[in-house]
Amino acid sequence: MQHRQKKTKQEIILYEKPILKGMLVLALPLFLNNIIKSFHDMVDVFFLARMSDNSLVETSLSIMNVHFPTYFFFMAVGIAFSVAAVTIISQYLGARRPDLAQKYASKILSLTIISGLIITAAILILAPTIVRLIGIKEASVGLASTYFRIRALEFIPVFLFLIYQAIRQAEGKTLLPGVINISGLLVNVVLTWLFVDILNMGVAGAAWSTLIGQSIGLPFIIYGLFFTRSNLRVSTHETKPDKETNKDIFKIMIPAMAASALNSLGFIIIQARILYYGEDISSGFGAGNRVSQLISNSLMAVSTVLSTYIGNNVGNNNPKRAIESYWIALGFILGASVVLTTSFIFLREHLILLLLGNTISDNIMKPAMSFSFWLLLTQPMMAVIWADNSFFNGSGHARLSLISGVVRLWFIRIPLLYILAWAFPSWSYHTIWIAMMISNAAIIVINVFLKRRVTLERTVRFDVETQS
Numbered sequence: 001m002q003h004r005q006k007k008t009k010q011e012i013i014l015y016e017k018p019i020l021k022g023m024l025v026l027a028l029p030l031f032l033n034n035i036i037k038s039f040h041d042m043v044d045v046f047f048l049a050r051m052s053d054n055s056l057v058e059t060s061l062s063i064m065n066v067h068f069p070t071y072f073f074f075m076a077v078g079i080a081f082s083v084a085a086v087t088i089i090s091q092y093l094g095a096r097r098p099d100l101a102q103k104y105a106s107k108i109l110s111l112t113i114i115s116g117l118i119i120t121a122a123i124l125i126l127a128p129t130i131v132r133l134i135g136i137k138e139a140s141v142g143l144a145s146t147y148f149r150i151r152a153l154e155f156i157p158v159f160l161f162l163i164y165q166a167i168r169q170a171e172g173k174t175l176l177p178g179v180i181n182i183s184g185l186l187v188n189v190v191l192t193w194l195f196v197d198i199l200n201m202g203v204a205g206a207a208w209s210t211l212i213g214q215s216i217g218l219p220f221i222i223y224g225l226f227f228t229r230s231n232l233r234v235s236t237h238e239t240k241p242d243k244e245t246n247k248d249i250f251k252i253m254i255p256a257m258a259a260s261a262l263n264s265l266g267f268i269i270i271q272a273r274i275l276y277y278g279e280d281i282s283s284g285f286g287a288g289n290r291v292s293q294l295i296s297n298s299l300m301a302v303s304t305v306l307s308t309y310i311g312n313n314v315g316n317n318n319p320k321r322a323i324e325s326y327w328i329a330l331g332f333i334l335g336a337s338v339v340l341t342t343s344f345i346f347l348r349e350h351l352i353l354l355l356l357g358n359t360i361s362d363n364i365m366k367p368a369m370s371f372s373f374w375l376l377l378t379q380p381m382m383a384v385i386w387a388d389n390s391f392f393n394g395s396g397h398a399r400l401s402l403i404s405g406v407v408r409l410w411f412i413r414i415p416l417l418y419i420l421a422w423a424f425p426s427w428s429y430h431t432i433w434i435a436m437m438i439s440n441a442a443i444i445v446i447n448v449f450l451k452r453r454v455t456l457e458r459t460v461r462f463d464v465e466t467q468s
Helices: 009-015 019-048 054-094 098-133 138-152 155-171 175-198 202-215 218-226 243-276 279-315 319-356 362-377 379-394 398-423 430-451
Strands: none
Touching: 009 019, 009 054, 009 279, 019 054, 019 175, 019 202, 019 279, 019 319, 054 098, 054 138, 054 155, 054 202, 054 243, 054 279, 054 379, 054 398, 098 138, 098 155, 098 243, 138 202, 155 175, 155 202, 155 218, 155 279, 175 202, 175 218, 243 279, 243 398, 243 430, 279 319, 279 362, 279 379, 319 362, 319 379, 362 379, 362 430, 379 398, 379 430, 398 430
């Protein structure tokens, strides 16, 4: 009896029918990873919210909330390099040029490490200035600076993981990065309990547990990048940056970085505006945001795989399958987001109480309930936005993702936030979710026109020399 040969991940991406089946197979490890990450993000809040000093609880949660967009402002560099890696490597693999895929993977890795070192040094030096600029009260500057400095040490391991994950994602091999990340997250959860609940290290303990959890997978990542024989690996002979390849990398990386950085900077401004209404409002927003992230983080697994599908099929000169992949992924995540949003709206009070505890003050609980409702309600719109961004990035048109993000935040949401606050001061913090809903709806319409500018043709070059 003849056994059917198991299809490779790339064959699944390029040829498997139905497309959704292959997408879900590749997305499953990412889905599990993102779900655990969502619960991990809630663990810090869970233990910090149960500290005995209520004022310290509000301060600690507020520090974490303002750190989140600040962290992702600097993470924009690593994320942008990973976007460039997925786009370039997937197209070369789809075109059956693993030699060029290896060359560009090696160049991107070295540029990412250099960037990570610069960012780490900058935050270690400038932490007090940064926390003052984003609105932290003077009494909390010392505690906030400590948290920011500890978290700054994780940029190198996180950047390394992002590139490792991007290379494997371009190959369609999502399991190993998922296992490494999940293992680190589980270690993080245990250490958060130990440092915060048992050793009473407070928000600094939460920072140390995150740093250790992010770093524990480094030996496996380094092995996977340099020594593996079964997957694409980087070459030490190709790691030196050069003008020729830098131009190709930065053509994708810079728009992706600008999009991510400007988005994060926009959210820093929004967080500062929320903090203007008080630390309790900021803490409530953070709790509501984490509830909605249970949906967003899980469904982003499919949009992540979509980018790989589009890149590989564009590289394989199959634009029909690339566009078909987009519509199938969009339909799935949109439908799933509607079902999950409906369920979570009714469950949100229980989730918030589980997160913050039954003794949490009404000053935090009330805004948490309000923000969670509107953040959940916007998830179907976010599903469309994620799919559109994957379409832009996977096809090599990262600048369209930049345009979309800048228009949504800087031309619509942030101006509207201040206009509404000026015109309707009695609405208080409710102006935030109103601006959010309007900006998300508007950008979906604008993206319809941006997508018409996408040409599903190869955006990589093949006249590049490689070193043996």
